[in-house]
Amino acid sequence: xxxxxxPRDVDAVVGLVHELALYEKAPEQxxxxxxxxxxxxxxxxxxxFGHVAEVDGRVVGIALWFLNFSTWDxxxxxxxxxxxxxxxxxxxxxxxQLLEALAQECVAKGYxxxxxxxxxxxxxxxxxxxxxxxxxxxxxxTMRVADEALVKLGSxx
Numbered sequence: 735x736x737x738x739x740x741p742r743d744v745d746a747v748v749g750l751v752h753e754l755a756l757y758e759k760a761p762e763q764x765x766x767x768x769x770x771x772x773x774x775x776x777x778x779x780x781x782x783f784g785h786v787a788e789v790d791g792r793v794v795g796i797a798l799w800f801l802n803f804s805t806w807d808x809x810x811x812x813x814x815x816x817x818x819x820x821x822x823x824x825x826x827x828x829x830x831q832l833l834e835a836l837a838q839e840c841v842a843k844g845y846x847x848x849x850x851x852x853x854x855x856x857x858x859x860x861x862x863x864x865x866x867x868x869x870x871x872x873x874x875x876t877m878r879v880a881d882e883a884l885v886k887l888g889s890x891x
Contacts, residue, residue, distance in 0.1 A: 736831045739784035739796075744772045746793035747784065754818040758853060785835050787819060787828040795819035797832040804847060811847030812836050833866060851876065 739747060748768050755764030774782040787795030798816040803809070814836060819828045833848070840848050849871075852859050860870070879887055 735788045736785055736828070736835050737788065739775060739786050739798075741772065741776055743786050743793050744768050744775070747771060747786065747796050747798070750793065750796045750818050750820070751798070751816055753820070754816055757818070758856075782815075785832055787823070787832055789823060789826075789828075794823040795828045795832055797836055799836060801845075802847070802849075807846045809844055809846050811845045811849065812840055814848065814850035817850065829862065830866065 745768050748766055748771055751766050751771075752761065752764050755761045771782075774780065775784060782798060782800050784799065785797045786793045796816060796818050797814060799812050799814045801810045802813040804811055814833075817829060817832060819832075836848050839845070852863060864870075
């Protein structure tokens with residue numbers, strides 16, 4: 735069953751985010767806590783939204799997302815931050831169902847985009863996404879300012 739994330743799911747979702755970080759070969763970079771996630775999802779003006787896949791009362795998949803905005807289209811879209819299904823549940827259609835739920839959200843609200851990043855080495859996921867009609871945006875390069883560079887840039891005024 736796919737449904738919106740609820741407060742009772744927070745600990746399970748945090749655990750799956752940490753599993754995803756391990757899968758993506760970067761567990762040392764994942765510092766998410768239950769308190770942080772709860773605040774992001776359930777404060778008065780949430781900046782993060784989510785869906786979970788539940789099987790036999792257990793959260794086995796997640797889609798965490800937030801709104802972006804296309805100045806060219808003039809409307810919002812959804813940026814998928816994390817999509818993860820536990821290895822024992824892969825191949826059962828849950829990943830597709832989670833993406834379908836986000837696509838339905840886009841269509842219902844008039845959003846024009848559903849987008850996300852995928853690691854270049856993650857061929858199984860790339861193949862899965864392409865099978866759903868997703869296309870790589872190869873002409874764009876992701877840029878990031880973080881850590882010391884962010885502090886330096888932010889204090890240069």
